[in-house]
Amino acid sequence: MRPFAYARASSAAAAIAAVAPDASARYIAGGTNLVDLMVDVVETPQLVVDINALPFVSIERRTDVLHIGALARMSDVADDPTVRAMAPFISEALVASASAQLRNAATIGGNLMQRTRCAYFRDVSQPCNKRSPGSGCSALSGENRMHAILGASDACIATHASDLAVALMASDAIVRVRGLRDERAIPLAEFYLRPLGDPRIETALRHGELITGVDVPIAKALVNSAYLKVRDRSSYEFALVSVALALEVSNGTIRDVRLALGGVGTVPWRSAEAEKMLVGAAVSRAAFEHAAEIALAGAIGRGHNDFKIPLAKRAVVAALAKVTA
Amino acid sequence: MSHRDDELGFSRRIFLVGAGAPVLAAAAGVGISTPLEAATSAPGLTSVGPQPVPVSLTVNGQRQELNIEPRVTLLDALRERLFLTGTKKGCGQGTCGACTVLVNGRRIDSCLTFAVMHENDEITTVEGLAKGDDLHPVQAAFLKHDGFQCGYCTPGQIVSSVGFLNEKRGLDEDTVREYMSGNICRCGAYPNIVKAIQEAGGRV
Numbered sequence: 001m002r003p004f005a006y007a008r009a010s011s012a013a014a015a016i017a018a019v020a021p022d023a024s025a026r027y028i029a030g031g032t033n034l035v036d037l038m039v040d041v042v043e044t045p046q047l048v049v050d051i052n053a054l055p056f057v058s059i060e061r062r063t064d065v066l067h068i069g070a071l072a073r074m075s076d077v078a079d080d081p082t083v084r085a086m087a088p089f090i091s092e093a094l095v096a097s098a099s100a101q102l103r104n105a106a107t108i109g110g111n112l113m114q115r116t117r118c119a120y121f122r123d124v125s126q127p128c129n130k131r132s133p134g135s136g137c138s139a140l141s142g143e144n145r146m147h148a149i150l151g152a153s154d155a156c157i158a159t160h161a162s163d164l165a166v167a168l169m170a171s172d173a174i175v176r177v178r179g180l181r182d183e184r185a186i187p188l189a190e191f192y193l194r195p196l197g198d199p200r201i202e203t204a205l206r207h208g209e210l211i212t213g214v215d216v217p218i219a220k221a222l223v224n225s226a227y228l229k230v231r232d233r234s235s236y237e238f239a240l241v242s243v244a245l246a247l248e249v250s251n252g253t254i255r256d257v258r259l260a261l262g263g264v265g266t267v268p269w270r271s272a273e274a275e276k277m278l279v280g281a282a283v284s285r286a287a288f289e290h291a292a293e294i295a296l297a298g299a300i301g302r303g304h305n306d307f308k309i310p311l312a313k314r315a316v317v318a319a320l321a322k323v324t325a
Numbered sequence: 326m327s328h329r330d331d332e333l334g335f336s337r338r339i340f341l342v343g344a345g346a347p348v349l350a351a352a353a354g355v356g357i358s359t360p361l362e363a364a365t366s367a368p369g370l371t372s373v374g375p376q377p378v379p380v381s382l383t384v385n386g387q388r389q390e391l392n393i394e395p396r397v398t399l400l401d402a403l404r405e406r407l408f409l410t411g412t413k414k415g416c417g418q419g420t421c422g423a424c425t426v427l428v429n430g431r432r433i434d435s436c437l438t439f440a441v442m443h444e445n446d447e448i449t450t451v452e453g454l455a456k457g458d459d460l461h462p463v464q465a466a467f468l469k470h471d472g473f474q475c476g477y478c479t480p481g482q483i484v485s486s487v488g489f490l491n492e493k494r495g496l497d498e499d500t501v502r503e504y505m506s507g508n509i510c511r512c513g514a515y516p517n518i519v520k521a522i523q524e525a526g527g528r529v
Contacts, residue, residue, distance in 0.1 A: 003374070003375035003395075004395060005374045005375050006395035009369060013369065017370075018370050028439075031442070032434070036437055046375075052442065095503075099506055100432065100492075101419070101425055104488075105438060235506035
């Protein structure tokens, strides 16, 4: 690991003022992803600013939103009774993430900012456009079993690794951020960027902007929600495919539906087209099979990951069974 | 876009504190009683390194003074500076759980955090579990149920088990296996590890 200067911030303003002018500077909270990348010399910050003393830890209902502070730990959010009651799939996505040890350290803001687990991104001896633009994408013709089938480009096919972000995407969550001069509220739908130009640019955040929390608009559908994760082992593994599904049904007819997929996209993948088809439809296996076809219509396999296309379709149907059980 | 009054109020307050009384802000805002405060800093910010800096850790109830670079992980500080080698280095990337320690009673992977970040924390390693010759109930249960083979993962398994029991999640096999999945045992002693945790959970 490269040497770095370490700073503790006692205010958000001080933290932002320290990080914003230094392109290599990084915030650290739980550190579970950043330290790992620093060990591998993928991240080489000259300054690391510890934000753990900042007060963004609350998990609470605020009028029409469920607010989750950026520094709330994954384990605390997963166990929170309000989260479990208002949007159980957020809790389920968190419990399905990482390990108990990592969830005790990792924060919500850090989870949203985690980097891909593409092995080529993490191996500095290999070409990777996300790490070194213009060097090429090793995964296109390499080992790509875990890689994306949606939202990819010839520059990058790395999947976004977060489970939480998939449930939050299905929740219409809003990311609250603070910069040097102002605060912004960025819909999660506009937060993540596909690798169209420079794959290093993954979010709408400007360097130095600090996530202070996430707001989840309260909705009836979220109460009846589930997170289904399909993976190579039953716990502590990244998704091959995952589905976040929330459903509001009355008299057998779907009134509101939220459908997002994980493990398949370069960004957490919401399918507005499939949702549009489902609203007004009767709850049935056939309707969800149809929705699954629509959701995966644009999917492109790269060889090793071809299996994800039928697997994702089946997972969508299985998630329906879980939510309507 | 809309701002919440309480959030704006907070940020203004912190800004004023930071701008008006930099030294007090560093001391009161972070609440750290360590040599870090002596470092030169901007208001609301205390910075040190990259050269070795004094770091004070509380490990198994004892205050320890170290002089280490900020890049030293908590795991390396424990093993290579304090010679508490019970905590093991397995993967070094949060995959195996051999480095599990308790920080303020909560289990974390010590390989993925920097020692300098833990000056105000109570750190417990496997060496801190027994009281003299009296083993911690989890340690005794691992012995009784043969919850290991080669033993390399065992300190991490035991400390993680203590953390798991602190969480009070229930002791059915599915729950134990799910919440212990961050500790890998390549000898495959899982059935006996589960039995040991279940028995210790009935006593702790």
